[in-house]
Amino acid sequence: MATAVAALGGLRRASWRLLRCPAVVRCHLYSSQRTFRASAVVSKISDEQKHEPPSSSSQQHFETYPTGDQPHQEPRASRPSYTGHGGEESEDYESEEQLQLRILTAALEFVPDHSWTADAVAEGAKSLGLSVAAAGMFNSDGSELVLHFVSQCNSRLSELLQQDQKLVQLGQAEKKKTDQFLRDAVEARLKMLIPYIESWPQALSILLLPHNIPSSLNLLTSMVDDMWHYAGDQSTDINWYTRRAVLAGIYNTTELVMVQDSSPDFEETWHFLENRIADAMNMGHRAKQVQATGEALVQGLMGAAVTIKNLTGLNQRR
Amino acid sequence: MAASIGAAPCRTLFRRSCGKRLSAAWGLLGGARGLVAQGETHLGFQTVPEAEKEQRVYQVFESVAKKYDIMNDSMSFGIHRLWKDILLHQMNPYPGTQLLDVAGGTGDIAFRFINYVRSQREYRLRQKLKSHQNLSWQEISKSYQEEALKPLGGSQVVICDINKEMVKVGKQKAQLLGYTEGLSWVVGNAEELPFDDDKFDIYTIAFGIRNVTHIDQALQEAYRVLQPGGRFLCLEFSQVNNPLISRLYDLYSFQVIPVLGEIIAGDWKSYQYLVESIRQFPAQEEFKAMIEDAGFLKVEYRNLTAGIVAIHSGFKL
Numbered sequence: 334m335a336t337a338v339a340a341l342g343g344l345r346r347a348s349w350r351l352l353r354c355p356a357v358v359r360c361h362l363y364s365s366q367r368t369f370r371a372s373a374v375v376s377k378i379s380d381e382q383k384h385e386p387p388s389s390s391s392q393q394h395f396e397t398y399p400t401g402d403q404p405h406q407e408p409r410a411s412r413p414s415y416t417g418h419g420g421e422e423s424e425d426y427e428s429e430e431q432l433q434l435r436i437l438t439a440a441l442e443f444v445p446d447h448s449w450t451a452d453a454v455a456e457g458a459k460s461l462g463l464s465v466a467a468a469g470m471f472n473s474d475g476s477e478l479v480l481h482f483v484s485q486c487n488s489r490l491s492e493l494l495q496q497d498q499k500l501v502q503l504g505q506a507e508k509k510k511t512d513q514f515l516r517d518a519v520e521a522r523l524k525m526l527i528p529y530i531e532s533w534p535q536a537l538s539i540l541l542l543p544h545n546i547p548s549s550l551n552l553l554t555s556m557v558d559d560m561w562h563y564a565g566d567q568s569t570d571i572n573w574y575t576r577r578a579v580l581a582g583i584y585n586t587t588e589l590v591m592v593q594d595s596s597p598d599f600e601e602t603w604h605f606l607e608n609r610i611a612d613a614m615n616m617g618h619r620a621k622q623v624q625a626t627g628e629a630l631v632q633g634l635m636g637a638a639v640t641i642k643n644l645t646g647l648n649q650r651r
Numbered sequence: 652m653a654a655s656i657g658a659a660p661c662r663t664l665f666r667r668s669c670g671k672r673l674s675a676a677w678g679l680l681g682g683a684r685g686l687v688a689q690g691e692t693h694l695g696f697q698t699v700p701e702a703e704k705e706q707r708v709y710q711v712f713e714s715v716a717k718k719y720d721i722m723n724d725s726m727s728f729g730i731h732r733l734w735k736d737i738l739l740h741q742m743n744p745y746p747g748t749q750l751l752d753v754a755g756g757t758g759d760i761a762f763r764f765i766n767y768v769r770s771q772r773e774y775r776l777r778q779k780l781k782s783h784q785n786l787s788w789q790e791i792s793k794s795y796q797e798e799a800l801k802p803l804g805g806s807q808v809v810i811c812d813i814n815k816e817m818v819k820v821g822k823q824k825a826q827l828l829g830y831t832e833g834l835s836w837v838v839g840n841a842e843e844l845p846f847d848d849d850k851f852d853i854y855t856i857a858f859g860i861r862n863v864t865h866i867d868q869a870l871q872e873a874y875r876v877l878q879p880g881g882r883f884l885c886l887e888f889s890q891v892n893n894p895l896i897s898r899l900y901d902l903y904s905f906q907v908i909p910v911l912g913e914i915i916a917g918d919w920k921s922y923q924y925l926v927e928s929i930r931q932f933p934a935q936e937e938f939k940a941m942i943e944d945a946g947f948l949k950v951e952y953r954n955l956t957a958g959i960v961a962i963h964s965g966f967k968l
Contacts, residue, residue: 429949432968452775455745463880463968464852465745470949470966473743 695927746804754859
């Protein structure tokens with residue numbers, strides 16, 4: 334009985350998919366209205382968003398309804414990945430992930446007014462022409478907004494570093510020394526926070542919530558990895574880890590200084606950053622010095638021990 | 652609302668003919684659970700002609716309307732209040748939301764919505780005043796005046812129910828509890844809603860959709876009246892997965908609830924219908940598939956109380 338019911342259920346679902354063909358006629362009426370709105374909206378945002386194909390927007394939305402089946406057949410909608418470049422689909426229609434990214438990007442405008450909360454996301458959805466209820470797709474504590482912003486900043490930083498590297502390769506710019514390079518990279522990355530610096534402490538606290546720590550740690554490590562990669566780090570030993578740990582520490586402390594910095598143009602922060610990087614560089618030298626001194630000391634002690642043994646006659650074999 | 656009802660007839664005609672085609676084909680393919688002949692459907696564990704089900708369900712709710720709330724409390728030991736609170740919490744409505752509460756009968760969801768919006772608005776106002784430290788007295792009094800004029804921030808809820816008795820009880824309750832603004836009461840069928848397209852932000856149906864004769868039509872209507880980006884929320888009894896709890900639940904449902912119905916409301920049969928209709932309703936995954944078929948995206952469900960109740964949520968994107 335149970336299997337018959339299940340089979341009937343499956344058959345019914347299959348028949349639903351067939352029966353939606355007449356329903357598609359009705360839906361074209363809806364989607365034509367939406368294409369107009371959607372294309373107007375996409376043209377507004379397309380210059381901000383780098384990851385979407387903006388031109389065929391009307392095509393996308395027209396096909397969204399009839400081909401709306403495909404996203405459902407995947408296992409329950411996976412959250413957009415924050416470590417990569419968002420959910421880029423190979424198909425030509427806008428997936429749920431892309432729409433979510435668009436809503437979050439639009440919501441960033443409202444962060445100065447509403448801080449990093451679901452309210453900003455609701456306002457963002459409203460600005461895109463969607464209902465405010467679309468903010469229900471996200472977490473109600475605003476974490477996805479913060480994570481999206483951080484991931485966006487990291488992507489921008491990557492692009493900047495890549496462009497600089499190209500310029501160096503083409504010979505149009507000088508290759509910077511490591512400490513100068515790192516200083517510029519961290520400074521560029523922190524400058525992206527300036528528009529949101531008022532509410533950044535709240536964002537930091539959201540990033541430190543237990544359920545967000547895996548994602549935020551992921552983002553931090555990938556950013557630090559990027560910076561060292563473009564700085565030319567090719568180490569394969571323990572240095573790989575120490576360098577990234579040190580840079581992560583420098584970045585985090587500078588970020589905290591920046592949040593409470595009230596000097597004009599954040600001069601104090603850049604000063605602090607300079608000092609920390611100098612410290613880090615010196616630390617490398619000092620570590621070598623300590624090791625050399627230690628070795629010399631140990632050799633001296635060994636020599637003294639052998640001398641004493643000789644003097645007392647313990648070394649002779651009788 | 653009157654204007655939209657006037658515009659509805661031509662659309663409802665189209666909807667009805669479309670619905671007949673779909674329901675006939677549905678009947679052909681054997682119906683929801685078990686085998687029903689063409690044009691027939693389930694009424695609890697009985698099989699009745701489709702045309703009759705609506706009438707019989709109407710009679711059921713007409714007779715229980717006055718004791719509906721008391722029975723809810725006694726059957727679920729008051730836990731239904733928690734379920735509805737959780738639904739509101741998941742909804743997290745933003746000020747200015749237009750809510751359509753279908754099968755809202757006695758208004759539980761609507762009243763909770765209004766409370767939620769009011770308290771959120773007070774909280775937001777306090778936050779705003781806290782952040783602007785240098786306001787003058789005039790500015791502060793002006794912001795309080797604005798708040799008094801629009802205490803709900805533009806949020807509105809429309810309660811739609813097919814049963815006039817339930818709506819009457821709901822209106823009395825609203826007056827008793829002092830909910831005067833932001834509410835509208837409409838008598839309408841969930842399969843043919845008397846509203847225009849793209850009107851509402853959120854559509855909820857709490858413990859109502861299993862009484863609808865053609866669930867798919869109700870879902871399609873929900874899709875129609877929601878704005879793009881709008882949310883569909885359904886709170887409904889569902890299948891329990893845990894075998895131990897399932898046995899206890901079955902025992903309780905079939906032995907205790909109809910007896911309570913007879914004692915408190917004087918109506919054994921209605922509550923027998925209630926527990927039977929819960930068993931006939933599709934399980935979580937199947938209902939999720941039905942919602943996706945209606946066109947909703949990002950459909951998710953959440954089990955409450957080990958699966959006795961489930962909240963399904965979908966978006967019109």
